[in-house]
Amino acid sequence: MSSQDFALQAVDLHKAFGSHQVLRGVEFSLRPGEIMGIIGENGAGKTTLLRVLSGELKADRGSVVHKGRLGYCPQRIVVNNELTVEQHLRYFQSAYQLATLTRAHELVERLDLSRYLHRKAGVLSGGTKQKLNLVLALMHDPGVVLMDEPYQGFDWDNYLSFWAITRELCDRGQSVLVISHIAHDVKQFDRLHRLREGQVLVEKPTARHATASRKAAL
Ligand SMILES: Nc1ncnc2c1ncn2[C@@H]1O[C@H](COP(=O)(O)OP(=O)(O)OP(=O)(O)O)[C@@H](O)[C@H]1O
DSSP states (O other): OOTTSOSEEEEEEEEEETTEEEEEEEEEEEOTTOEEEEEOOTTSSHHHHHHHHHTSSOOSEEEEEEOSOEEEEOSSOOOOTTSBHHHHHHHHHHHHTOSOOHHHHHHHHHTTOGGGTTSBGGGSOHHHHHHHHHHHHHTTOOSEEEEESTTTTOOHHHHHHHHHHHHHHHHTTOEEEEEOOOGGGGGGOSEEEEEETTEEEEOOOOHHHHHHHHHHHO
16 A cells, blocks of 8 residues: 555554553554454553544554544543534534535434434433434544444444445545444454554454455456
């Protein structure tokens, strides 16, 4: 891959909390239009890595470069319990400087969130709040999307909707990085990496990756 051919690149990332060295030289590139999964044991540093990639947390060393706008769906849901779903959309419309809420409402529809538009976030169930968290990360059509277990609390139909939406993003050339705990996800990824001992290592090729390689070989 040439140095130009990436949507996001992490170079030599280090992060410690006190004497606990969590990231020890993380390096990888996310290609345009690919879905990459990152797995790892509890406490391996996956959330820390995503927080560093998103800019929420400052690395002690190393750099992150990305092209285009970033979308970030954090593990900890950040919504204001006093605002309705629609008010969140309007607030983020202003923050993202969007002319319309067309894409946001399309995502709301796809994730079966429409009936909650005028409810305050504070009274929503965990899974419904997570849908709002996801819509807020995607409504500005970011070029690179970082998601930390983005379907927590989703029922099966919404889990499938999540993956359908994600695949559409990639078909349009957007790039997605997903922190995952679900073995079932593995077949959705173009590439899979494991975070271990503070470094990102290549995991065996996934079913989707194998299919793409076969197509490329034909
Ligand atoms: N703000 C913080 N201050 C101190 N230690 C932290 C902080 N954030 C994370 N850690 C520690 O860093 C390590 C990695 O945490 P992190 O949440 O990144 O792991 P994870 O791989 O996402 O875990 P899980 O799979 O359980 O979500 C853990 O030992 C955690 O206790």
